[in-house]
Amino acid sequence: MSLPSKLLITFSSLLLAHACYSAHEHSLLSTTHPSPSSPASPSTSPSGTTTTGSSLPLDITLETLISVSLLLLGIVSSGWELKPISLRSYAGMLERGSVFPDGVDGKTTVRGRGIFDGLEDRPGFLDIRKQREEFAQWIKTHGDS
Amino acid sequence: MAQVVGQQILRDPALFYWILFPITIVMILTGVLRHYATLLLQSAPKPLEYKAIREQKNYLHGINVRGNANQIPLSSFTTRKNYLVAAFQAGNFLKDPDAQGKPPANPMTDPNGMDQMMNMMKGNMMMIVPQTVIMGWINAFFSGFVIMKLPFPLTIRFKSMLQSGVMTKDMDVRWVSSLSWYFLCLFGLRSVFTFILGNDNAADQTMAQVQQMNPQQNTQQLFGPGQDPAKMYLAEAENLEVMVQHEFVLDGIEDRILATV
Amino acid sequence: MNAEERDLQIHPIVPENVIANSKTIVDLHSLSSSLLGIAAGILGLESYTGFLFYLLGTLFVSFLIITFPMGGKPDVYVRGGLKDVVLADVTGGVMGYVLTWTLFFGLVRV
Numbered sequence: 001m002s003l004p005s006k007l008l009i010t011f012s013s014l015l016l017a018h019a020c021y022s023a024h025e026h027s028l029l030s031t032t033h034p035s036p037s038s039p040a041s042p043s044t045s046p047s048g049t050t051t052t053g054s055s056l057p058l059d060i061t062l063e064t065l066i067s068v069s070l071l072l073l074g075i076v077s078s079g080w081e082l083k084p085i086s087l088r089s090y091a092g093m094l095e096r097g098s099v100f101p102d103g104v105d106g107k108t109t110v111r112g113r114g115i116f117d118g119l120e121d122r123p124g125f126l127d128i129r130k131q132r133e134e135f136a137q138w139i140k141t142h143g144d145s
Numbered sequence: 146m147a148q149v150v151g152q153q154i155l156r157d158p159a160l161f162y163w164i165l166f167p168i169t170i171v172m173i174l175t176g177v178l179r180h181y182a183t184l185l186l187q188s189a190p191k192p193l194e195y196k197a198i199r200e201q202k203n204y205l206h207g208i209n210v211r212g213n214a215n216q217i218p219l220s221s222f223t224t225r226k227n228y229l230v231a232a233f234q235a236g237n238f239l240k241d242p243d244a245q246g247k248p249p250a251n252p253m254t255d256p257n258g259m260d261q262m263m264n265m266m267k268g269n270m271m272m273i274v275p276q277t278v279i280m281g282w283i284n285a286f287f288s289g290f291v292i293m294k295l296p297f298p299l300t301i302r303f304k305s306m307l308q309s310g311v312m313t314k315d316m317d318v319r320w321v322s323s324l325s326w327y328f329l330c331l332f333g334l335r336s337v338f339t340f341i342l343g344n345d346n347a348a349d350q351t352m353a354q355v356q357q358m359n360p361q362q363n364t365q366q367l368f369g370p371g372q373d374p375a376k377m378y379l380a381e382a383e384n385l386e387v388m389v390q391h392e393f394v395l396d397g398i399e400d401r402i403l404a405t406v
Numbered sequence: 407m408n409a410e411e412r413d414l415q416i417h418p419i420v421p422e423n424v425i426a427n428s429k430t431i432v433d434l435h436s437l438s439s440s441l442l443g444i445a446a447g448i449l450g451l452e453s454y455t456g457f458l459f460y461l462l463g464t465l466f467v468s469f470l471i472i473t474f475p476m477g478g479k480p481d482v483y484v485r486g487g488l489k490d491v492v493l494a495d496v497t498g499g500v501m502g503y504v505l506t507w508t509l510f511f512g513l514v515r516v
Binding site: 016020023024027056060061067072073076080081082083084085086087088089090 | 417418419420423424426427430434437438441442444445448449450463466467470471474475476482483484485510513514515
């Protein structure tokens with residue numbers, strides 16, 4: 001996560017928390033002092049029934065909207081990685097070493113290995129007799145059950 | 146029923162501290178607990194005997210040859226097809242060739258089937274038990290209060306469900322009791338779990354249900370209990386046989402490459 | 407073999423990457439729908455206004471996703487292009503949205 005988006009997320013979270021707190025205080029104020037002359041609710045509705053969204057002051061509304069927009073911006077721009085789905089561009093990136101498949105550490109691997117990597121490092125020599133012996137042993141223990 | 150437009154109820158903030166937050170926290174913690182309990186209860190899949198493995202792998206081989214037929218030249222494909230069709234029809238890879246034609250074994254007596262059933266049972270238990278317990282807990286402790294107002298109107302049908310325990314006839318359906326908050330948590334906490342536990346968590350019921358729909362997906366058992374492998378082999382042989390259209394991907398590759406240059 | 411299948415054979419896709427990408431997009435959508443729910447609760451939106459807000463917010467988030475991680479080219483990263491970015495996991499998103507919406511709607515207003 002890059003530093004600017006971190007800062008953006010922190011700042012806008014604070015802003016959102018502040019907006020939430022202000023809205024809470026505002027609704028407290030308007031219910032405990034339900035005077036029709038309060039600046040937030042200029043409509044002459046009966047007291048106690050005016051806690052709808054329209055009574056929220058403009059600055060809190062704006063603060064909420066701006067903070068959420070910034071927060072979303074910060075989250076989305078904080079280094080989410082997507083990989084191209086078409087094989088040829090993905091394989092090209094693998095070969096160029098600009099991206100690594102899952103579970104492969106980019107620092108220890110040699111750069112420039114493609115998707116058919118497994119074909120490249122097959123062992124030159126296989127002790128086939130030993131393997132057959134092992135297989136025969138395995139059949140003896142696991143077969144015929 | 147005449148509904149007052151802006152029914153206003155003054156609620157004690159203690160309702161939030163002592164009902165809303167406990168329910169939420171308990172729901173989240175139960176989800177986490179369910180996740181880890183499911184991980185612990187999952188028994189490792191038993192290693193199959195080698196003939197069963199052979200049966201499965203050869204079946205997969207057939208499917209893969211069919212799926213990737215266009216990646217190999219026609220002659221190679223024909224060779225593979227002929228070999229596989231002959232072997233499939235002769236039943237060379239079957240675990241016990243004598244069992245063809247016999248009715249499939251009862252899954253209750255089959256030990257492999259038993260294993261699978263046990264896993265499903267465990268999954269079901271992990272879902273149902275906490276749900277029942279929490280619902281009972283909420284009904285026992287928190288019924289009879291109105292705790293919150295939904296921001297959207299609902300039809301009158303929901304009244305009996307969401308206002309259970311509140312004996313007020315004329316109240317707007319939007320005022321709901323603690324049980325409805327429980328339901329909201331049940332359905333809406335998935336995104337929370339995604340961020341606590343990662344993407345493949347077992348905390349959420351909806352995901353667990355989806356996984357139970359297709360249990361073959363991530364188990365070793367390719368042939369489910371009750372399916373006759375011999376018949377599946379024959380069907381696969383027929384599929385291979387029928388697949389006449391073969392178009393090699395590298396046909397006309399020169400033109401395509403030259404077109405991009 | 408019709409043209410679409412042939413195209414898929416000639417230009418194959420990487421299924422792992424498709425899954426990983428859609429997971430990332432669903433993650434982003436569910437996180438942002440929770441945040442949108444907080445905003446809607448603070449603003450005190452009710453019924454249709456709230457759902458409209460969710461719709462607008464999701465469109466905004468999709469726009470951000472296409473702009474930032476995708477660099478303006480959704481077709482490179484998602485099978486269905488634009489449609490799959492906007493419509494990824496709508497039901498889960500709505501659920502998370504309604505949860506936080508209700509919570510903050512109740513918390514802010516006494």
